[in-house]
Amino acid sequence: xxxxxxxxxxxxxxxxxxxxxxxxxxxxxxxxxxxxxxxxxxxxxxxxxxxxxxxxxxxxxxxxxxxxxxxxxxxxxxxxxxxxxxxxxxxxxxxxxxxxxxxxxxxxxxxxxxxxxxxxxxxxxxxxxxxxxxxxxxxxxxxxxxxxxxxxxxxxxxxxxxxxxxxxxxxxxxxxxxxxxxxxxxxxxxxxxxxxxxxxxxxxxxxxxxxxxxxxxxxxxxxxxxxxxxxxxxxxxxxxxxxxxxxxxxxxxxxxxxxx
Ligand SMILES: O=C(O)[C@H](O)[C@@H](O)[C@H](O)[C@H](O)COP(=O)(O)O
Numbered sequence: 191x192x193x194x195x196x197x198x199x200x201x202x203x204x205x206x207x208x209x210x211x212x213x214x215x216x217x218x219x220x221x222x223x224x225x226x227x228x229x230x231x232x233x234x235x236x237x238x239x240x241x242x243x244x245x246x247x248x249x250x251x252x253x254x255x256x257x258x259x260x261x262x263x264x265x266x267x268x269x270x271x272x273x274x275x276x277x278x279x280x281x282x283x284x285x286x287x288x289x290x291x292x293x294x295x296x297x298x299x300x301x302x303x304x305x306x307x308x309x310x311x312x313x314x315x316x317x318x319x320x321x322x323x324x325x326x327x328x329x330x331x332x333x334x335x336x337x338x339x340x341x342x343x344x345x346x347x348x349x350x351x352x353x354x355x356x357x358x359x360x361x362x363x364x365x366x367x368x369x370x371x372x373x374x375x376x377x378x379x380x381x382x383x384x385x386x387x388x389x390x391x392x393x394x395x396x397x398x399x400x401x402x403x404x405x406x407x408x409x410x411x412x413x414x415x416x417x418x419x420x421x422x423x424x425x426x427x428x429x430x431x432x433x434x435x436x437x438x439x440x441x442x443x444x445x446x447x448x449x450x
Contacts, residue, residue, distance in 0.1 A: 193427040195446040196409055198437040202239060202397045205431050208448055209395065210243035212429075213337070214250050215450050216391055220336040221254045228323070229337045230258040230381065232349060233273035236341040236395050237280040245284035253291040256323060257282070260338055261350040261380040262301045262316070264309045264367075271375050274300045299323060301379065309367035313379040317365040320385075332364060334425070335389040338381070342396045343373060346404045346416025350380035353416055358383060383420055390426040394418065399435040406439035 199205045213229075220227040231237055244250070263271045286292040299319045305312035324333035340348045350368050351357055360366045360382040369377050386392060396405060407413040409430065414420055421428065437445065 192423070192425070194429075195427075196430040196432065196437075196440070196444050197448040198432050198434065198440075198445045199448070200434055202433050203242070205395065205397060205433055206239050206242035209240050209393075209431060210247055211450055212393075212431075213240070213244060214247055216337050217250050217255070220390075221251055224336075226254045226256055227337070228256045228258065228333075228335045229339065230260040230335055230389075231273065231277050231281075231339050232260045232341045233263070233276060234341040234343070235397065236339055237273070237277045239395055239397065240339060241277075241280040241284065245281060246288060251291070252285050252293045255293045256297045256299070257293060258299045258320070258323075258335070259301070259316075260340060260386070261378055262312075263375045264301070264306050264312050264377040264379065265375060266306055267300055267303055272301075274298075309369055309377045309379055313363070313365045313367040316379055317363060320364050332384045332388045335385075335391075337391045337393065338386055338389045340386070340392065340394050340418070340421065342394055342401055342404070342418045344400045344404070345372070346408070346418050347373070348394070348418045348421060349386065350378040351383065351417040351420075358417060358420065360384075383417075386421055387424050388426075389423065392421060392423055392426065392428050394421075394428075394430045396430065396436045397433040399438065401436045402439040405430075405432065405436055406441075409444050410441050 217227040262273050265271045267274050302315045357366050364385050408419040
């Protein structure tokens with residue numbers, strides 16, 4: 191791991207403001223180096239928190255963004271449970287509405303709806319989408335994302351990698367499937383841990399008191415009991431963006447001062 195930082199902000203709104211500056215910087219660095227910015231979103235509360243200020247950021251060259259989904263629910267793309275639909279509403283549509291250059295549609299890598307009723311085929315298809323986007327670019331054995339944005343569930347899950355589930359052991363595949371997710375809907379596809387851990391930058395965005403105890407266990411006690419605790423970059427940086435509530439049980443010396 192190159193750098194690990196835990197940031198605490200007084201409110202969720204300040205988390206969104208900081209993420210806006212942080213992502214602007216990571217996007218500019220990646221575009222300067224490789225001509226593009228590869229970013230993966232999770233679902234849940236994350237897209238809204240991340241997008242809040244980002245959608246008005248005119249310093250970002252969104253035309254160079256390639257947008258992926260760290261996990262996705264196996265439902266049609268216009269379904270209320272779809273992570274794609276959420277990112278489209280919170281981010282893609284708002285960027286398009288506010289500026290001339292949007293994120294090109296062929297640079298948004300969505301679940302293939304044809305496979306929405308078969309998670310195994312959906313995962314295989316999504317892995318092929320990743321291969322077409324990464325092979326010949328940054329990849330050796332697993333793709334190297336510029337940024338993967340993660341949420342954490344109250345049971346410590348991240349992506350659709352749940353505590354005690356066999357998907358956690360997957361070392362070869364880039365994308366795997368689950369049909370008995372404890373968090374509904376049950377059928378999903380998800381990045382595997384080696385893909386997450388291979389990123390240049392991994393960011394957890396976690397707000398609310400419900401997650402404070404697990405965050406304390408992961409950050410202060412180095413617990414490996416939860417999937418989120420197994421996130422450990424092999425080449426890149428790991429950041430936690432927390433609000434006062436989710437960080438309330440962390441010992442304060444673990445917290446870094448936010449600065450760019
Ligand atoms: O699609 C999903 O369900 C997720 O990607 C999942 O991993 C989510 O990020 C966490 O459950 C946190 O969700 P909240 O931020 O809503 O608690």
